[in-house]
Amino acid sequence: xxxxxxxxxxxxxxVAAFVVGGIFVLLVGDNPFRxxxxxxxxxxxxxxxxxxxxxxxxxxxxxxxxxxxxxxCGLLNIGxxxxxxxxxxxxxxxxxxxxxxxxxxxxxPPLSSPWANLPAVLLVPLAILAAIGAGALWGAIPGFLxxxxxxxxxxxxxxxNFVAVAIVSxxxxxxxxxxxxxxxxSAPISEAAHxxxxxxxxxxxxxxxxxxxxxxxxxxxxALVYVFxxxxxxxxxxxxxxxxxxxxxxxGISTGRQxxxxxxxxxxxAGMVGINEVMGYRYRYYEGFSDNYGFTGIAVALLGxxxxxxxxxxxxxxxxxxxxxxxxxxxxESVTKDLVQVLQAIVILFVAAEALFRxxxxxxxxxxxxxx
Amino acid sequence: xxxxxxxxxxxxxxxxxxxxxxxxxxxTIHAIVGENGAGKSTAMxxxxxxxxxxxxxxxxxxxxxxxxTPHDAxxxxxxxxxxHFMLVETMTVAENIVLGAEPGSAAALDLDRAAxxxxxxxxxxxxxxxxRAFVGxxxxxxQQRVELLKALYRQARLLILDEPTAVLTPQEVxxxxxxxRRMREQGKTVVIITHKLSEVLAISDDVTVxxxxxxxxxxxxxxxxxxxxxxxxxxxxxxxxxxxxxxRAGDVxxxxxxxxxxxxxxxxxxRDVTFEVRAGEIVGVAGVEGNGQTELIEALAGLVAPERVHxxxxxxxxxxxxxxxxxxxxxxxxxxxEDRHRRGLLLDFDLAExxxxxxxxxxxxxxxxxxxxxxxxxxxxxxxxxxRAFDVRPANADLPARALSGGNQQKLIIGRExxxxxxxxxxxxxxxxxxxxxxxxxxxxxxxxxxxxxxxxLVSAELEEVTALADRLLIIHHGRLVGEVxxxxxxxxxxxxxxxxxxxxxxx
Numbered sequence: 118x119x120x121x122x123x124x125x126x127x128x129x130x131x132v133a134a135f136v137v138g139g140i141f142v143l144l145v146g147d148n149p150f151r152x153x154x155x156x157x158x159x160x161x162x163x164x165x166x167x168x169x170x171x172x173x174x175x176x177x178x179x180x181x182x183x184x185x186x187x188x189x190c191g192l193l194n195i196g197x198x199x200x201x202x203x204x205x206x207x208x209x210x211x212x213x214x215x216x217x218x219x220x221x222x223x224x225x226p227p228l229s230s231p232w233a234n235l236p237a238v239l240l241v242p243l244a245i246l247a248a249i250g251a252g253a254l255w256g257a258i259p260g261f262l263x264x265x266x267x268x269x270x271x272x273x274x275x276x277x278n279f280v281a282v283a284i285v286s287x288x289x290x291x292x293x294x295x296x297x298x299x300x301x302x303s304a305p306i307s308e309a310a311h312x313x314x315x316x317x318x319x320x321x322x323x324x325x326x327x328x329x330x331x332x333x334x335x336x337x338x339x340a341l342v343y344v345f346x347x348x349x350x351x352x353x354x355x356x357x358x359x360x361x362x363x364x365x366x367x368x369g370i371s372t373g374r375q376x377x378x379x380x381x382x383x384x385x386x387a388g389m390v391g392i393n394e395v396m397g398y399r400y401r402y403y404e405g406f407s408d409n410y411g412f413t414g415i416a417v418a419l420l421g422x423x424x425x426x427x428x429x430x431x432x433x434x435x436x437x438x439x440x441x442x443x444x445x446x447x448x449x450e451s452v453t454k455d456l457v458q459v460l461q462a463i464v465i466l467f468v469a470a471e472a473l474f475r476x477x478x479x480x481x482x483x484x485x486x487x488x489x
Numbered sequence: 490x491x492x493x494x495x496x497x498x499x500x501x502x503x504x505x506x507x508x509x510x511x512x513x514x515x516x517t518i519h520a521i522v523g524e525n526g527a528g529k530s531t532a533m534x535x536x537x538x539x540x541x542x543x544x545x546x547x548x549x550x551x552x553x554x555x556x557x558t559p560h561d562a563x564x565x566x567x568x569x570x571x572x573h574f575m576l577v578e579t580m581t582v583a584e585n586i587v588l589g590a591e592p593g594s595a596a597a598l599d600l601d602r603a604a605x606x607x608x609x610x611x612x613x614x615x616x617x618x619x620x621r622a623f624v625g626x627x628x629x630x631x632q633q634r635v636e637l638l639k640a641l642y643r644q645a646r647l648l649i650l651d652e653p654t655a656v657l658t659p660q661e662v663x664x665x666x667x668x669x670r671r672m673r674e675q676g677k678t679v680v681i682i683t684h685k686l687s688e689v690l691a692i693s694d695d696v697t698v699x700x701x702x703x704x705x706x707x708x709x710x711x712x713x714x715x716x717x718x719x720x721x722x723x724x725x726x727x728x729x730x731x732x733x734x735x736x737r738a739g740d741v742x743x744x745x746x747x748x749x750x751x752x753x754x755x756x757x758x759x760r761d762v763t764f765e766v767r768a769g770e771i772v773g774v775a776g777v778e779g780n781g782q783t784e785l786i787e788a789l790a791g792l793v794a795p796e797r798v799h800x801x802x803x804x805x806x807x808x809x810x811x812x813x814x815x816x817x818x819x820x821x822x823x824x825x826x827e828d829r830h831r832r833g834l835l836l837d838f839d840l841a842e843x844x845x846x847x848x849x850x851x852x853x854x855x856x857x858x859x860x861x862x863x864x865x866x867x868x869x870x871x872x873x874x875x876x877r878a879f880d881v882r883p884a885n886a887d888l889p890a891r892a893l894s895g896g897n898q899q900k901l902i903i904g905r906e907x908x909x910x911x912x913x914x915x916x917x918x919x920x921x922x923x924x925x926x927x928x929x930x931x932x933x934x935x936x937x938x939x940x941x942x943x944x945x946x947l948v949s950a951e952l953e954e955v956t957a958l959a960d961r962l963l964i965i966h967h968g969r970l971v972g973e974v975x976x977x978x979x980x981x982x983x984x985x986x987x988x989x990x991x992x993x994x995x996x997x
Contacts, residue, residue: 367832
């Protein structure tokens with residue numbers, strides 16, 4: 118019941134966004150019903166529509182959860198983008214270095230020689246841990262800076278995004294790219310590090326669709342985040358720190374430690390995007406792979422009210438829009454896939470407007486609080 | 490002068506004002522009393538145009554007026570002084586007063602003219618406020634007079650004062666009342682919102698009593714008494730005195746030696762205090778707010794950075810001077826903080842979650858010391874028991890703490906801290922913003938805890954409260970303990986003098 122009530126406003130926001138988006142479609146001279154039919158129809162068709170929608174949603178679930186966990190601790194993690202790049206590279210690196218892959222320079226010593234050639238049972242968990250660990254570490258840095266020196270996490274996470282991209286570009290370019298490869302990408306990872314595509318065990322779903330078991334990981338992550346935040350003492354401490362740091366201190370909670378922990382968990386979740394990308398989709402580190410997943414994650418968390426269930430649903434919606442947008446682009450004369458951007462933007466506007474109304478800034482919020 | 494007729498105002502589900510009728514006669518001091526949430530501030534904010542009523546009329550000088558904004562109210566000669574002052578500390582008195590009503594042409598601000606006008610007003614009402622002084626350098630009492638001047642400067646004929654004495658010392662209250670009487674002599678009308686019955690009886694001509702958004706009575710002050718007003722406010726008979734047997738003090742529980750707390754700004758803090766609290770006694774600390782009480786309690790609770798704390802604190806013989814808050818709690822130090830919204834509660838968390846704050850990491854909240862999963866059912870069950878035992882209303886552990894009134898929030902905190910079965914209870918302003926009915930309850934609980942052998946250190950700005958509860962009373966001024974009195978025999982004047990630094994100890 119409570120959940121239902123919580124979901125009411127986001128639903129209203131989505132419907133309202135579609136209405137406003139429809140007006141835009143009318144203005145550019147197309148029929149909104151046709152365009153929306155195309156959008157939803159293509160996003161929900163079986164198997165391609167649903168397969169790609171869920172595939173698009175997977176990274177957004179991870180980044181949405183990442184932003185939500187940080188937010189529950191009162192932190193705005195704008196750095197999921199950098200965290201997932203570092204994590205994806207770390208994931209690929211482990212799957213190359215411990216997967217027996219040699220990156221050979223033409224006529225010279227190898228650029229990178231493997232340290233080991235591990236079997237899948239070892240390599241898969243290690244590569245997953247590498248992604249989570251690297252993301253966590255990258256996330257913990259701005260957390261530590263905030264806890265120790267009080268520097269603002271928004272600034273530091275934004276800045277660290279640039280640092281992350283630069284670092285992984287450098288290593289990809291000079292150490293792990295196959296010489297002569299026109300694309301800035303690493304050598305392929307060991308096959309032992311591949312994780313199965315869902316098509317390999319779901320009848321009727323072709324394996325060419327890149328939806329892979331990391332989608333199941335994302336569902337598990339939602340459940341774990343819920344348990345962590347609401348059922349463990351650590352989650353209690355994180356939420357208490359976010360809700361009222363001075364009261365948390367009063368309750369004997371070290372708020373600095375919670376900030377570092379929350380940012381590490383957040384970064385680790387963002388890092389799991391690397392599993393989907395590297396181990397389940399492209400099987401290599403591919404420069405610039407992220408379609409702004411880290412930033413869209415902020416919108417997903419906002420729409421999902423920083424709750425795992427909400428994040429899951431919001432990510433599905435955004436995944437649908439991404440998938441359907443491609444078809445709108447292709448099959449409508451006047452409407453391009455920018456419509457998707459417009460819809461997303463309007464959803465966020467409405468959700469944010471609601472926060473203004475009910476939150477502490479709004480006139481109504483203020484009036485509600487100062488009763489008598 | 491002012492009349493509210495059938496005023497009704499609803500905030501969401503809450504009916505804040507239900508057909509309220511109040512009639513304020515010109516040239517009188519009219520008190521509006523009621524518990525928190527009774528709707529007295531709402532009614533007056535409607536009269537001042539801060540809120541607009543859903544229905545009902547406001548009459549000024551017998552005519553129905555449409556007051557939509559404070560601007561409208563000011564034009565009609567109504568001024569309001571809020572509980573929290575609205576002053577810019579870095580500006581002078583004159584600048585603050587003219588703010589929003591600047592004299593002179595659009596381009597040039599004529600501050601000199603304003604200053605002389607303000608001085609004239611100040612002299613007329615004997616406020617002794619220097620228009621050139623910076624507000625930040627004034628005492629709280631003087632700042633309040635600046636607020637009064639602000640209203641007078643805008644030619645207010647009716648002044649609405651919201652809980653004006655909450656921030657004043659006993660002496661300042663007396664001076665303040667003199668000012669109000671002078672204003673009445675000059676033909677001004679004053680409406681004073683308060684919950685302190687002694688003040689109502691001391692200053693007002695008429696009283697309106699409100700309860701649950703309704704006016705439950707209007708009487709001439711001369712024809713009533715405290716017991717009757719309290720009964721009207723609460724709806725039942727209330728015990729206004731604390732009944733307690735003499736303390737049977739046991740061993741020393743808290744020993745504080747040469748204790749200082751420095752503050753970043755250099756002013757304030759605690760300076761070299763030494764005292765003891767024994768098992769089974771309540772030691773009160775009286776003082777004007779901002780004289781180090783806050784720092785004292787917070788430092789004893791372990792909430793002040795260790796480098797700012799000097800001296801030695803022992804709990805039952807063990808040194809806890811620099812112990813962490815959690816360690817202290819584990820050794821039996823409970824703490825009812827002065828600001829329950831800032832310190833004591835997670836307002837957006839439900840009551841069950843609030844009931845474990847501070848003990849959330851150890852059994853019974855988790856299964857074992859090393860346990861991680863919260864035992865939500867057990868927490869809920871114990872929260873329900875706590876809610877019952879401490880009469881928290883509404884009795885629903887799923888509600889966010891924000892949904893409760895101040896008194897019920899406080900009862901929840903007290904329930905949580907009592908659950909600890911503390912050896913030492915640090916308690917600050919236990920009944921601030923709490924209804925009379927709940928005050929009685931809280932006082933009884935504190936005395937019961939004392940009688941069970943707990944040492945209690947009590948800080949309160951309410952002189953009535955500390956003298957009624959404490960077995961020994963220490964007076965703090967500028968961070969120093971300037972005297973100890975027997976609360977049973979000391980008069981308020983004597984204590985008030987010590988509180989303002991006028992005591993003999995200070996002359997050393």
